Amino acid sequence: MKVIELHRSVTASNDADAEALRAELKKKGTLLINLMSSPGSGKTTLLSRTIQDLKAELKIAVLEADIESAVDAERIEALGARAIQVHTDGMCHMDAGMTREGLEAMGLEEIDLAFLENVGNLICPAEYDTGAGRNVMILSVPEGDDKPLKYPLMFQKSDALVITKMDALDYFGFDLEQCRKRAKHLNPDIEIFPVSAKSGQGMNEWEEWLKKETAAWKE
């Protein structure tokens, strides 16, 4: 497993770096999706199932960002997808310079769809443009339907919201309609995908969206 130790970017403007990276990825035809969530929301499990379902159609790669460990990247690599683990030097988010460094170390040749698994944190990652083509937030049912009230910026910055662990909905008394309403109030354009990687519920809609966005990115 390749592990890259990143260091804080020293460039003046993260926004300019992010725009430049996004333009290069557009030219390459690689859609980069920035996945943001709390720790333990099920990002890696969602990705594992998504990769298994889509790998015959799309070439997928995953950049795993964590403060420590390489457990996530190892899980992804075991599925036969290209993966790299980056360590963020204690940083609570990825910025565009760090994302570029990770992607260059991994290599994007022939990759249609790349995921950046951002550091588990609902606050700081929302403030930094990584250069991704799409931002996706993951909220797991056990976290509760009140999260849009507490972390509004994350919902505002995301193109899609994946609600994971839907199989545990009744157990945790999660109000899906209330959550949907709160998210749409912050961001009327947000696409919402309630899924369970365990039962398979909703995975098809989420994967159709990924295919549609990946095709649109190449146009």
Place this chain on the structure above:
Amino acid sequence: MKVIELHRSVTASNDADAEALRAELKKKGTLLINLMSSPGSGKTTLLSRTIQDLKAELKIAVLEADIESAVDAERIEALGARAIQVHTDGMCHMDAGMTREGLEAMGLEEIDLAFLENVGNLICPAEYDTGAGRNVMILSVPEGDDKPLKYPLMFQKSDALVITKMDALDYFGFDLEQCRKRAKHLNPDIEIFPVSAKSGQGMNEWEEWLKKETAAWKE
């Protein structure tokens, strides 16, 4: 509900501010506990039950820190405990200056035990001393037993680890012994309390620890 808008502290040394605040709290006989966790780990539910169980014996107050909303402080106030909501001006953690400002706005007269519900985040809060007498980390079962591998600093900085939502252990296949081993490896002195605020499991041990620490703080 009183809501205080905090601004970033401008003092040079957070560590010195934290030491000064801790000394003042010691003199007052108020034990401040800094509660840190991911979003949605069940901090407010744990606190609600703890307050109900202990309010006949201890005078308890809660400082709720969030980026937005006042839902948590309202829940606590409804139990008859003193509570204040602070907004962190977008900051992903509380520092000592912000903690002092919140405590002064709330008032600590006759308070034995004060909780700071830090911002939901496993990274940044671990890096800033708030001036609390004890640090407690909350990890919920749905987040997974691998969290010590990913967020080691939080485990190293905590005096106690409360593992919440224990009623969902089997559902999520959480390995308690593995988690305990990983946490103790990072911090051999950490006290571990597996609890369920729903079933009441383990609440007694956690509350006995709080009573013991509160009494010791007054010595």
